[in-house]
Amino acid sequence: MTARLLPWLFVAFMAVLPLWMHDQYILYVLTSTGIFIIAAMSLNLLLGYTGQLSLGHVAFFGIGAYTSALLSLGFDLDLGGAEPFVLDPQPVWIAFLGGILMAAVFGWLIGRLAFRVRGAYFVIVTISFAQVMRMVALNWVDLTEGPMALNNIPPLTVWWPGEGFVPLYSKEHYYLLVLAVGVLSYVIIHRLVQSRVGRALIALRENESLARSVGINVTRYLVIATVVSAGMAGAAGGLYTHYIRIVDPDIFMFIYTVTMVIMVITGGKGTLAGPVVGGLLFGFLPEVLRDVARPEVQWIIYGAVMIVIIFFLPQGIVPAVGKLFSRKKKHPRHDARTPTAPRITEGASS
Amino acid sequence: MPEFLQHLANAVILGGTYALLGIGLTLIFGIMRVVNFTHGELYTFGAYMAFMLAGMFGLNFFASLALAATLGMALGALIEFALLRPLKGADIDTTMLVMIGAGIAMQAGEQLMWGGVAKSVPNPFPTEPVVLGPVSVGPIRLFVLAVAVVLLVVFYLLLNRTKLGIAMRATFQDPDTAALMGVNNGLMYTLTFAIGSGLAAVAGALLGPIFVVTPTMGDLVALKAFAIVILGGLGNIPGATIGGFVLALAEEFGAGYLSSGYRDAMGFLLIIAVLLVRPQGLFAAKERIG
């Protein structure tokens, strides 16, 4: 029972936090951490539940960010015809949805691809995909401004009775918006993995041949997972770009994917709470280390933590803590069960 | 036509280094089933060692090269011994993640040690280009190609003609049987990783005088090495050699005739294209699935 309540208690705590926490810097860190947690949750759907290691996940994040930024700023594009194609600035929410959609379309492509190339090949293809995206962002200057970055991206808005759409300039408000999107993402993943669809995804991770032999169309479900995952990462990218209000090609850097991967495996891949726990840890670790260590040293610590976790807590923090609790609790329950347990052995020996 | 020949010459020279990088990586994957994310960092390490020995200590460039390669091998052996040996039997994703962690730490270490400012290794050759008909090439580049070719040949002889090479290939084909035949698989793994790392380090040291040395120089190179290895088929050594030259040709001609901005994207586009047509790479035999 407490296990069911725990996430909601956490959300309630996070929701009232801005009422007494006015430190703008901490709110900023929490907001950007929250955005990365959403991205990590989306990665977890692929890495943790379907067992596909995608190391190009930042591509979906970046595609969401760029698409949303471009749609909200408007652009004109010389496509070789007489008249350039002109798109007027769109309302931010339309742009944001456009970013999700575009990321989801690329997710569909990668999902289709994932079944042609497996294992190490898939990993490298996904890395390449993110790199190609970075090159496009760098070189398609007409559209993306290349290394000069897209600036002055409008913030997301919220509808308020009597006032219409109000831009979210305040840190508190944007923080709450990210929290709301985070909760929604969590609920989406929760419902998905605990359904027939989720069982099909997990079956793919656990035993692909067996999954196929009981009639699961694994291609179809892997594509569903990549589309949902990519769309969610695109949403995180949109939140990010309208928050920091600038986007440049460095958003596609491999290190961001690595950050998401570290969050997921540290927290516990294939668990609902894992990316949240891992995300908070790695969102705040740099802040804690900031005063005591130079950035290079921080990164050395990151790398070392990653290795240590894989060596000593390969399942991640959440399952390890869960095991600790269930071991304490399980003993009486286990005893109650023992009388019935040997039934099968009895039957077998008769 | 002269332009074409010039591109071809550039591609061949570039291809030699790419092949060095590729065979190191594919050797490690083929024998150990490890996707080595520290490869780019070993390349960077080699470049910095060349800078330190030749640039700071004023050592002879050729001696620095040999020393950088040796140090790269030692570092590779250390990585294998400390990180991969304890993970024996772990799945490929696990070792891959550990290698990513190690790569991050190594790159940050280089940044810490050398700072972010680019360094350059002194060029021991005259800068006056050698002109051969329509093609002109810097002497250092010719030297790089020569060393790459010599190393490739030595590597083939090592693998195919020596007892050590035969033992390594035996481990590659069937570790259990190799063990029964008296091959020390653990030693073979350490040696494999050391040789692969040495090849990466020497590639970095070789290119030091041509490009500048920075802590992040290995990022793109590592990804290109992956592309080369994929083109040739993971674990396929001749494939990686050919893959190195194919990538160099694609980059050189892509940059020359299509768009120079997308030069570095060529490899990735190429692997995506290749994998769509042949999911096992250009030269790999079809692997059994399941």
Next chain:
Amino acid sequence: MSAQLAATATPPVALEVRDIAVHFSGLVAISRMTFAVPEGSIVSLIGPNGAGKTTAFNVITGFLKPTAGKILYHGTDLTRLSPDRIAALGVVRTFQRTSIFGGCSVLSNVLTGMHQRGRTETWGALLRPRWVGDEDARLEAEAAEILDFVGLQNRADEMAGNLAYGEQRLLGIAIALAAAPKLLLLDEPAAGLNPSETEEFIGVVKRIRDRGVTVLLVEHDMKMVMGISDTVVVLNHGRIIAEGTPETIQHDPDVIRAYLGQGVKHAEA
């Protein structure tokens, strides 16, 4: 009516394997294999190691495309279909080594096996309308019945990977049953079981047949094969060398020479 049927006709053919050949890069794994499985019967495929039994299973269930020949299931050609399409037609298999989802609970293993009986897709899962809850409840009840059937009802919450070996084999059957098979292919289900567990297993397979499921069995345990088969097909070096009732097979000189000689002795010992 039923008396008439029984008197006049042999039961209809469920599965027909027609001239199947499988070559792996020049190596012949199966050459021209032809046999039929009548509906409602238990047919066993036996033969020494490497005779092509598992290959035959892989071909029938779509994991492997044959070089030549046809597989007909009630007249439908299976040779070009994917494994999941074949499963949807009611042809379900188990695997020799791991036939479970080790990281999931026993109950969720069976629920996963029931995939085709559910209708919930992405939107249903996300919006959870009433019928999705009803479907879940219905499937869970059915899953409990299946666990009951194989005798694992008390292990529903256990992690599948933690089960004892014999229980894991039973769970493998339960997952296959969950997929609502009309034709069930069992790949060495009794391998590694002790004699008493095998005994229990024979009972389960017979009860499956009695529910109207046709069974095709690959098995090394001759006691099991001779005890439950209606028909035995003997393979050697990729070809069928004999086919008949257990009694005729046991006395077939070719079979005895190729394979059974030791097997029968072993089984009688």
